[in-house]
Amino acid sequence: MVYESLSKSVQKLPIFIKEDPQKLIPSEEAIRTAKLRSNSIDYAEYGTSHERRDNLRLTDEHPSEWTPTSWHTKPIVQDVIYSSMEDVELALEKLEALPPLVSPYEINNLQEKLRDAALGKAFVLQGGDCAELFDYCSQERIESKMKILLQMSLVLIWGTKLPLVRIGRIAGQFAKPRSSPTEEVDGKTIPSFRGDNINGFDVSERTPDPSRLVSAYFHSAATLNFIRSSLSSGFADLHRPFDWSLSHVQSSAVKARYKTVVDAITEGLSFMKTIGADKSSTLESIDFYTSHEGLMLEFEQCLTRKLRDPTDGKCKWYNTAAHFLWIGERTRQINGAHVEYFRGIMNPIGVKVGASMTADELVTILDILDPDNIVGKVTLITRYGVGNISNVLPSHIAAVKRTNHKVVWMSDPCHGNTKSSISGLKTRDFEDIMNELALALQIHKDNDSQLNGVHLELTGDAVTECIGGSAGLTDEDLQIRYQTVCDPRLSESQSLDVAFLIADWCKKGTMLSIAEHSE
Numbered sequence: 001m002v003y004e005s006l007s008k009s010v011q012k013l014p015i016f017i018k019e020d021p022q023k024l025i026p027s028e029e030a031i032r033t034a035k036l037r038s039n040s041i042d043y044a045e046y047g048t049s050h051e052r053r054d055n056l057r058l059t060d061e062h063p064s065e066w067t068p069t070s071w072h073t074k075p076i077v078q079d080v081i082y083s084s085m086e087d088v089e090l091a092l093e094k095l096e097a098l099p100p101l102v103s104p105y106e107i108n109n110l111q112e113k114l115r116d117a118a119l120g121k122a123f124v125l126q127g128g129d130c131a132e133l134f135d136y137c138s139q140e141r142i143e144s145k146m147k148i149l150l151q152m153s154l155v156l157i158w159g160t161k162l163p164l165v166r167i168g169r170i171a172g173q174f175a176k177p178r179s180s181p182t183e184e185v186d187g188k189t190i191p192s193f194r195g196d197n198i199n200g201f202d203v204s205e206r207t208p209d210p211s212r213l214v215s216a217y218f219h220s221a222a223t224l225n226f227i228r229s230s231l232s233s234g235f236a237d238l239h240r241p242f243d244w245s246l247s248h249v250q251s252s253a254v255k256a257r258y259k260t261v262v263d264a265i266t267e268g269l270s271f272m273k274t275i276g277a278d279k280s281s282t283l284e285s286i287d288f289y290t291s292h293e294g295l296m297l298e299f300e301q302c303l304t305r306k307l308r309d310p311t312d313g314k315c316k317w318y319n320t321a322a323h324f325l326w327i328g329e330r331t332r333q334i335n336g337a338h339v340e341y342f343r344g345i346m347n348p349i350g351v352k353v354g355a356s357m358t359a360d361e362l363v364t365i366l367d368i369l370d371p372d373n374i375v376g377k378v379t380l381i382t383r384y385g386v387g388n389i390s391n392v393l394p395s396h397i398a399a400v401k402r403t404n405h406k407v408v409w410m411s412d413p414c415h416g417n418t419k420s421s422i423s424g425l426k427t428r429d430f431e432d433i434m435n436e437l438a439l440a441l442q443i444h445k446d447n448d449s450q451l452n453g454v455h456l457e458l459t460g461d462a463v464t465e466c467i468g469g470s471a472g473l474t475d476e477d478l479q480i481r482y483q484t485v486c487d488p489r490l491s492e493s494q495s496l497d498v499a500f501l502i503a504d505w506c507k508k509g510t511m512l513s514i515a516e517h518s519e
C-alpha cells in the first residue's frame, strides 16, 4: 500500500503559506520517506529520530515568522498516517470553509479570567472525559457533565471564596495520544484507538478515516450549541442549585455536605435579595469555556483564523476550535511541531508538565510560548504522580519565579497516577489523586506560590473506573460500570469528594486526612 502523508496534503493548501514554500516546507518525497520510516519505528523514538529530522531538513531554530503551517518544518510525534490523500484534502478543504466555533471576544474574556487566576484572584476548574466520543453528543450526557462541573463550582466558590473559571474538556476533546500505536486484541495486532476524530473505538473501525475530522467539527458545534442554549436558558441559575440533583451520589455524608453548601449560598442570596443587591446577571448565568488537547495539528490549522481582536482592532491568529487548548505531555518537545504551532495563537494555552520535565526545559518552553510575558497566557498543568511531586514541583516553582512569566499553576492529579488493576483494567486510586492534589496545594503554599486550579478527568455518571472515594469502590467493583474508552474517570461522587478536599483545604489552610473527608 502506498502511504500518503497528511502533512503533505496540507502544504498544498495555499491559503496560509506566505513565505517561500521551499524555505518552510520539506519536499513531498522527503515526507513520504520519513512517514514510511516512522511508521515502522517505536513511538518512543518517533520524535527524536535524527534520520527523520535529516530527511526533512528540519530547522533547530523556531522560524522567525510564524504561520499556521510553520509547524510542518518541525519533527512531529503522534502523527497519523492516512491511506488516501484525496480524502484528506477534501476533509481539510471543507474544514477551512466552515465558520469559527468560538470568537476572539470569548477567547479574550477567558484570557482575562486566567489573568485573574494567575494573580490569585480566581480559581480554575477544568474537567471532562479523557476521550470524548461523538456518541456523547446528546442532551443527557452534556447536561450530566455540565451539572457535575456546576456542583463542583458551588463547593469550590464556597471553599475558596474566589470567582470560578469553568473550562470543560468538551466540544472537541476527540484526539488521543497513545503510548503505543498498536494493541493486541484477541491475538491480533490492530491500531490503537486514537480518538473519534481519527479512528473508531470499535475494533472494526481502527483504520484512520479523514472524514472523521469533519464529523469532529460538527459534533463540537452541536455540543457547543447545546451548552450555549442551556446556559442562556438558566441551566446554571444559582437560585436553583437543587435542580442539579445528586442522582449518582451514594454517600449520604457527601449529600449532606453538599446540602450545607447550597443552604449557605441560598441564605446569602436571600439576604442579597432583601437588601436589593441580587440583580447581577452572573447569578443567573455563568461563563463556561471549552478546551481540548491540540494534538491533530492539521485540524487545528484549518480552524486557525486571522480575526480582529476587539480590544485593539488589529487582526490576529486565533484558534477558533476552542477557547483553550493544551499541549500534551507526549508532544511538548521544545523543537517539535506542537510547540511551534502553539507559539503563534492568541488563545490562552496549557502545557502538561510531567516529572521528566527539567527546570531549564520549562523555562525555555515558557520563553517560546509567552515571549511577551502576558499574565495568565500559559497554564502549567502539572501531572507528576504522587510519588514524584515533592521532588519536582519545588524546583519548577523556583525556576518560573526566576523568570518574568506569570503563569496559572494547575494540578492534574490524574495522569501521573494511572495504574493497572488486578483484573488488568486501567485505573487510578482515589487516594493517590487526593494526595497529589493535597501536596500540590501545600507545596505551593510552602514555596510562597499558589495553586490556581485543578484539571480532572471526570464524568457526571456513576462509573466505576477509579478505586476508592466516599463510595468505597474496590478493585472488583471496577467491572460494574467501567465505560471509559481511554483513561479512568472520577465518578460524580468522587468528583465532589475532590471539590470538598480543595474547599476544606482553603478554609482551614491545612490538610484533612482522607478519613476525615469521608466522614
Ligand SMILES: O=C[C@H](O)[C@H](O)COP(=O)(O)O
Residues within 6 Å of the ligand: 130, 176, 177, 178, 179, 180, 486, 487
Ligand atoms: O489521556 C492520556 C493518554 O492519551 C492516555 O493516558 C494514553 O493511554 P495509553 O498509555 O493507554 O496509550
Ligand SMILES: C=C(OP(=O)(O)O)C(=O)O
Residues within 6 Å of the ligand: 130, 177, 293, 327, 328, 329, 330, 352, 383, 415
Ligand atoms: C493525554 C492526556 O494527558 P497527558 O498529556 O498529561 O498524559 C490527557 O489529558 O488526556
Ligand SMILES: [Mn+2]
Residues within 6 Å of the ligand: 130, 131, 415, 457, 486, 487
Ligand atoms: Mn487521559
